[in-house]
Amino acid sequence: xxxxxxxxxxxxxxxxxxxxxxxxxxxxxxxxxxxxxxxxxxxxxxxxxxxxxxxxxxxxxxxxxxxxxxxxxxxxxxxxxxxxxxxxxxxxxxxxxxxxxxxxxxxxxxxxxxxxxxxxxxxxxxxxxxxxxxxxxxxxxxxxxxxxxxxxxxxxxxxxxxxxxxxxxxxxxxxxxxxxxxxxx
DNA sequence: CCTCCGATGTGCT
DNA sequence: GCACATCGGAGGC
Numbered sequence: 001x002x003x004x005x006x007x008x009x010x011x012x013x014x015x016x017x018x019x020x021x022x023x024x025x026x027x028x029x030x031x032x033x034x035x036x037x038x039x040x041x042x043x044x045x046x047x048x049x050x051x052x053x054x055x056x057x058x059x060x061x062x063x064x065x066x067x068x069x070x071x072x073x074x075x076x077x078x079x080x081x082x083x084x085x086x087x088x089x090x091x092x093x094x095x096x097x098x099x100x101x102x103x104x105x106x107x108x109x110x111x112x113x114x115x116x117x118x119x120x121x122x123x124x125x126x127x128x129x130x131x132x133x134x135x136x137x138x139x140x141x142x143x144x145x146x147x148x149x150x151x152x153x154x155x156x157x158x159x160x161x162x163x164x165x166x167x168x169x170x171x172x173x174x175x176x177x178x179x180x181x182x183x184x185x
Numbered sequence: 186c187c188t189c190c191g192a193t194g195t196g197c198t
Numbered sequence: 199g200c201a202c203a204t205c206g207g208a209g210g211c
Contacts, residue, residue, distance in 0.1 A: 040192070049192070051207095058207060074193055076204060081192090094192060124193045134206090162192055 009147040011066035011084045015091035016041040018084045020173050022093055023155055024148030027141070030131035032103035034120055036095060038174040038181045040160045042081070044090030048165035052090035061138055062090040069139040071132055077124030078132040082141060096123050096161075096172070099180045106131075117179040161185060 009021050019041035027034045042050040044062070051072065052059040061070045062083055070081040070092050081092035098120040100107045107119050107129040120126040154176040159167055161184055174181045 042192070051192075054208080056208070072192080073204095073206060074191060075202095077193055079192065096192090122194070160192070164191095 006145065006147045009145075011082070012086050013084075015043050015084050015093060016171050016173075018082075018091075019093045019171065020155060020157075021148070022082065022095075023173060023175055024150060024153050026101065026146040027095070027098070027130075028102075028144045028146075029136075029139075031106045032130050033101045034095075034098035034126070034130065035101050036098045037178045038095075038097035038172070040094040040096055040173070041169075041171040042092050042094060047169075049160060049163040049167075049169075050090070052092075055090070059090065062092050063088060067140060067142050067145075069136055069141055071127075071134055071137040073134060074124065078127040078134065079123040080127055080130065080132050080136070082145070094123055095126055097121050097174070097178075097180050097182050098126055099178070100129060119180075121180050122182045158184070 011018055019039040022036050022039050025036050044050060044052045047053060052062040055063060061068055064083060065087040066084045068083040070083050071078055080095045083092045085091040100119050110131055111119050111129055120129040155173055156176045157170045157173050159170055160172045
């Protein structure tokens with residue numbers, strides 16, 4: 001059986017399917033519980049927008065077993081992904097936005113003066129609200145992710161944001177109408 | 186070793 | 199719409 005066995009959420013399924021399935025899931029990290037509202041799927045060698053289009057020290061984690069945390073740095077921010085797919089295949093789901101359901105005070109401390117709905121809006125802001133750092137790379141999320149409990153979410157999709165290659169894939173997914181979801185540029 | 190640039194966000198024009 | 203912070207990673211030499 002898979003390293004990460006979550007009811008109703010098969011992390012070894014195709015990455016775009018997992019990205020959809022993670023909407024409404026809850027992630028607990030560094031004192032904050034986040035309900036995920038926006039994700040993006042990234043694959044391996046066949047995805048020119050993915051860090052794993054080439055296998056390097058940075059992307060190595062994406063080739064590992066599902067359920068691990070992949071953290072990368074972009075400019076002044078840290079972004080978090082959940083590794084998916086069988087061990088040996090490269091794919092991950094970028095966490096783009098969420099709603100802070102617990103640990104609100106802590107998240108506010110990390111992002112002073114920011115409206116509640118915007119605390120984890122955008123991957124960099126989400127990482128900050130969760131207190132992510134490169135040291136979190138490789139964290140086993142097995143006991144830290146709870147699959148969605150409320151089925152029937154209205155899910156929308158569109159092109160991924162901020163990439164210059166493989167822009168034809170509609171691999172960004174979000175909960176329609178949720179105020180925490182980020183806007184395309 | 187060196188140069189270029191980014192799965193971002195904010196602030197200013 | 200555009201500049202820019204800020205530094206690790208990727209790739210060139």
